[in-house]
Amino acid sequence: MSVLDIPDVFIGSTDDGHTFVILNRRIRGADQLLPEAGFHAHQHRGRTFYLLPPGSAQDAQECAGAAVYGLLAHTYDLVDLSWTTRWSPQRPTGSAPDLHFQFGDGTVAVTTSTTTARSLLEQHGFTPTPDGALYRPRDDLDERGLLGAVAAAEAHAYADGLSAHVSLGIPTPADIPARARRRSAAAVPPSKPPAQRRLL
16 A cells, blocks of 8 residues: 555645645545646546646645645545645745655655754654664554654644655656555454544
């Protein structure tokens, strides 16, 4: 399973600057809400996703903000790791981020050059590699735990005025992976409904 398949709504960015929204469950009105916010529906590898072409970060932030506002009326299980929508009037365009998260090979590597960002990562369970060049999450995390650690650290950075760039390892929209097959409910019957995890 990819981290894209975990929450009800995943918002991310491709390396070439597209912003995308993936819905992992049917959300009433989303097929109207997302186009009204500027996103275009695409079918690819058995998956429907909504795409916003590259543009200014301010425009992308406004479009994604409108989409998120509408989607939150239906679910709180939403993760936004898009770097294309992180606009701030105080931060010069094109400046290097304080934290750079890179997904790949089932884990995440984080680079940073500031003491404040290193401290923030350590608060979220990331540890430096022996040479100190990278930070990595705990080894025992599954995909959901990994996504939660990155989402929490990225949101904390944003709240503290630090910039973060999350590279999902998706060069273009054509590289968005196929949807994971869901296990059938009959295969593993739950004893009680699972508690809903909320990642914002």
